[in-house]
Amino acid sequence: MKIKSTQTIPFALFLITLAVNLSMPLFRPYAALAGFNNGQTSLVLATYVLGMIPCYIFLGGISDKIGRKPVLIFSLFCAFISDLIISIYPNVYALIFARFFQGIALGLSMGTGTAYLAEILSPNPDAPTRAANATSMSTALGFSGGVFITTVALLIHFTHSPITYFFAVSITLIGIILAFYLPNLPPIGGSVLRLPYFPKGSFP
Template sequence: MPETRSASASAAEGRRREDAAQAVARPSAPLWWVWLAAWPVTAVFVLSNAATPLYVLWQRDIGFSKGTLTVVFACYIVGLIGSLLISGVVSDRLGRKPVLLPALGLALAACLIFSTATSVTALIVARLFTGIAVGAVVSAGMAAVTDVAGPERKRIAALLASCAMVFGAGLGPLLAGVLSEAAPGPTVTVFVVEGVLLATAVAAVLRMPLRRPEVRAKGAWIRVPGVPNGNGGRLTLGIAVFAPGITATSFVLSLGPSLLSGLLGTTSRIVAGAMAFVMFLAATCVQFAARRLKRRTILTAGASCTALSMITLTVAVHTSSVPALVASALLAGAGQGMGQLGGLSLLNSSVPPRRLAEANAALNVGGYIPAGVLPVSAGYLSDAVGLADGTTVFGVALLGLAVAGGLVVRVTRRQVTDPA
């Protein structure tokens, strides 16, 4: 038994030395390349939520319920999680580019399908393709930002990768809302614009200063993503705060336009897109504001914002208050932003580059499963008991999860302690 532990420790030490040697041998790219490496993440996430303000148009033209709407939204989650089971491992073994380039191709195909959609099936396929592309980007794309940044800029890499994700997620619905109101082809123009953005992302990936992995991990190619031994606590803490935060923003994205148009009497697609944009703008800004705080403080604040968001959401639907709904969206964005930044920072600080994409995938699997299940449940419940009551049940359930996540962070110290 002692010999087995000694061999295991020696192997682990050997892997650490290999990772350190690779880090020393790989010169850091200029800072502008780190920013540019984050652009493919932004471009794909623009697509991820570009359809949000347009669902009311498709509902009118095609005809489907709020429950069906949340199913269409959830197909994105299915594609994303399926992608995460593969893309992280493949990226760590073959490199970032062999994962990112096919993902961008799928995103371009999704743009074409969205722009010509005349049925629920077409919307489902487009959302599925979008989810697969996003899954590849949150694992390989975010890891690529860290790779380009180098070992001495891990914290700024986590910040830029996380902000690229939430800024793109907010920019998509704003573009869709404005272009659908101001330009011809309300369900076409935004996807033409997005196609151009994705083409520039392809060019960026092709020129990105990345190397293929020199050390390849072993094991199954398709598996539930995880983290190296000793990092499970950090992953759990990240998920505990990130999952309620992204579930809150997913609810706003899937049912926010219905709340605005049905319950609160606001039908403007620009307003719906703007609400999603300010939500993710809050997620972006709060990360820059909190970047120097301790990770424990960031995670605690994220859980608190998500909890307050659910309280405000319940008030909004029972008082028919647009300002309260917007405040709830802002708090949800802040909760997701800080949960995401805290989780990525914890993983970047301890996971070696050869497992980083898989670790990013694990964090997002933990976050997106409840983000898919709970809003769908809320959508069907709203069809059965009314939007106000369905939203209230959702808010109370997520409030409990957010509070639990915050308490877990407060009672755990070792995994969230910043290095001296």
Template sequence: MSPVATIGAAVFAIGAATTLPMPLFTAYAARSGGGAGGLALAFIAYATTLIVTAPLLGGLSDRVGRKPCLLAALVFAFLATTALTIAPGLPALALARVLQGLAIGLVAGGATAWAAELAGGPEAGRLAGRVTAFATAGSFAVGGIATLTALWLMGDVEPPVTFWLHLAAIALLLPLVARLPDRRPAAPVAWLRLPAFPRGTVTTSFGMFAAWSVTGVAISSVPAALAAAGHPRLGPLAVCFMILVGTAFQQVVGKLPARRASLIGLPVLVAGAGLVTLGTLDAALLTLLAGGALVGSAAYGFLFVGALAGASEAAAGEDRARAAAGVFLVAHAGFCVPPLLTGLAIDAFGATAALTGFWFGITALCALLAVLLLRPRG
């Protein structure tokens, strides 16, 4: 296996750890006696970990080397799956999500840089970017679908066979990654890299806040509400479809200008969130899938591209990395706060009131963002 392929496979295994257990989230909550709020709290431990550790982990590979970071990330992903294999439930899920957040934080930038360094040649950066982007997005899409398929074929056997396959894959990858050459930077690198928000990027960044709020609710609260209504597999199926469509649509959006991409994505997100809400309350698969397709195309396509393009256009040189970090900081805040509040609201007021209230809130936020984006730039 080539060095670039090895790094891509390692990134895929690390990313897959985050979605492999997704079809079992509601089962873990029921087993531990937690409702939608408890599930949301355990679920958002991933994003919270990334927010807290991002300033340190973002530049760590430039300081200690690429290899130690990727090896540590593989170990964290291994431990996350091991925790859910040994003690499936909400406490293990919270621990696993923390470990997964650390793993993703360690490889967020360093894996692509290492792949480019090992590839060499004029197209090295582009090749490395394509490989690691495909490995990351592909792993998010495949992980949940693989476990869903295993549960469908083999029944509700826990742990599912996908957990054992994941652990075996990481065990095989660790020595392969350990053999790869690594060059430590000669110049000193700062330990902390704080996020930045260049002028004009706040609005598009908050488009990602709205997008990841909807995806966070779709991944945590929607399956919990459907499981409570007697449809435990319907939510994970819709979420996997959402991620698949979003991953594919990201390639279609291409190089749209940042503002235009965000302006298109905001109404698409509102429409998708409305269909997901209706599909959840009616337990209607086709409505859920249609809503998931719209949410995925908006969140992972238009709004994601718009936010990152806006950050890249507004910053230069090393500041681009800090501007991109600012986008992800706001996005992960969206992945944390609204899903937690929605989960708690489901426990307190029921799914209908909580999900409808969430949709009205997202609609108001998207309308405000659209107005701000349409204002002429000063």
């Protein structure tokens, strides 16, 4: 059965957001094993911001410059690396690196995925709306699905390396392979750097 691009892109975003909260039910157990306090644990959780914010600010227009497909594939690869790290080394120190890669994946993929899908759906007049709806649904399922499936797995059998980690590694690898079959659309051009814009009158 041929998989459409309009299915692959939301699936890719689902996989990327799935990785973000996949290990959340084990944050406290990992921290407890390492003797981390609440403040230290919070810093570990926030590590993904170090990967995400620079991508938003300094690489916000990179998919306009080099194309949507390579950026989406790289984002998937970062999500795959994060899943692989925490699967092989299920501890709080590995979680720091996993969260960093999750931040990169998230920062690069959010705008890219929606824009990519809208371009594929065009010239349909409601392409932006359909793209936004599809990506919103897939990311919502990913963010909530990661923590949900790991919680269920831990309720059935508690372990520091739940089967959901290996499941995520497997399906993310499939997602990467599928992404290589996405169409190569010409870049629209523009600056890679995309600083925040504040309309006149935003500040007193």
